[in-house]
Amino acid sequence: MWVAVRQRFRAFHEDLNLTRDQVEDGIGKAIRVTQALERAYNGRVADQPPLRIVGSWGKGTQVRPSADIDIMVEFTPAVLARFEARVGNRQSQLLQEVRASLLDAYPQTDMRGDGQVVMVQFNTITVEVVPVFDLPGGQYLMPDTNNGGRWKTVDPLAQIALIEAIDTRTNGNTRALTKIIKMWQREKNVPLKSFLIELLVADFMSTYQYAQQDYYYYDWFVRDFLRALVGRAGSGLLVPGTGEWIWLGADWHTKAEAALAVAETACEWERLDYDVTAGQEWQTIFGARIPIHVL
Incomplete structure (x- = not known):
């Protein structure tokens, strides 16, 4: 039987399962987006990009074809302090600044800030960028622009x-x-x-x-x-x-x-x-x- x-x-x-070409395309675009933010904020690209692949790609549960790849890009405490000194929806302001930095690097690419992410819409895949700040124990602080804005603790690891x-x-x-x-x-x-x-x-x-x-x-x-x-x-x-x-x-x-x-x-x-x-x-x-x- x-x-x-x-x-x-x-x-x-x-x-x-994703093909090898699809994996290389998604990860390659994620790395290059991270490097563009490094240049914008630090003026250089580090040997180890401050990038963590999360979501389905991070867990190995993505389905072919994958519409998007989620990444967290770590920013320095100085960036957090700069936005904490502002008034209004600071989380939205952070996402809009990140979006503007990426538009400088990818002026012909569609992108928008949406709730908790900046979406960089390439032809083959969308890279969804979450700017985060390191917390003890492997957790991160991330922006949430909803309901006036707040910082949210997440633990992708x-x-x-x-x-x-x-x-x-x-x-x-x-x-x-x-x-x-x-x-x-x-x-x-x-x-x-x-x-x-x-x-x-x-x-x-x-x-x-x-x-x-x-x-x-x-x-x-x-x-x-x-x-x-x-x-x-x-x-x-x-x-x-x-x-x-x-x-x-x-x-x-x-x-x-x-x-x-x-x-x-x-x-x-x-x-x-x-x-x-x-x-x-x-x-x-x-x-x-x-x-x-x-x-």
Whole structure:
């Protein structure tokens, strides 16, 4: 039984991974944007750019093609002190100054400041720049321009470490399942943020009894995660490092229930070795990226 599951989900997972050219393009643009800010603020480029790749790229959960790469660029305490001496929305003023500095380096490139980031929109990928200031213990202070502006403490290293630890313990399955669920999010416009999917999958896989199995169990991975997700509507979760409580809401619940119903049917077709019918069911969740026909 289940003659097609390994081949189907191996091919699906591999298709979601970035190509080497895409990785080099994204990281190269992130480094060059950081260097442009170094020149603007320090007059030189350091051997080690003050750059930290965060978000899905930092966690290794990005899906091909990736629309953006998130980076944190560290600024000196003197820059923070300069803006702290101002009045008004100091966080917005910081983002606008960073944007102006990048416009000098990339005058033909679209960019805008948006809430917490400056978005540098290249043809192949958008680099989302968050200016940050170092705090003890690996945490950072970042600007948030909403509601008049504030400084927000974030801990990207704690999130990255959590994903890494659980992914290692589950033989790489945590990152793989995260990418698969993100494909559902993308295909069905599910109103769940990517970083929440990352934390939800990690939490699920940390206690899932089959988490260390291979692709043979991936149909169950999908079904059982969706079942767990449906049960979390109206709840929340803690963000590693800062302990911030994030409300999950329930506006995604109907789509999760629909996907779960399809996944349960697809798993039954896989059990009966109706591999084409199973593939057709999976495509109603994930679109054409998951194959119907496998060898």
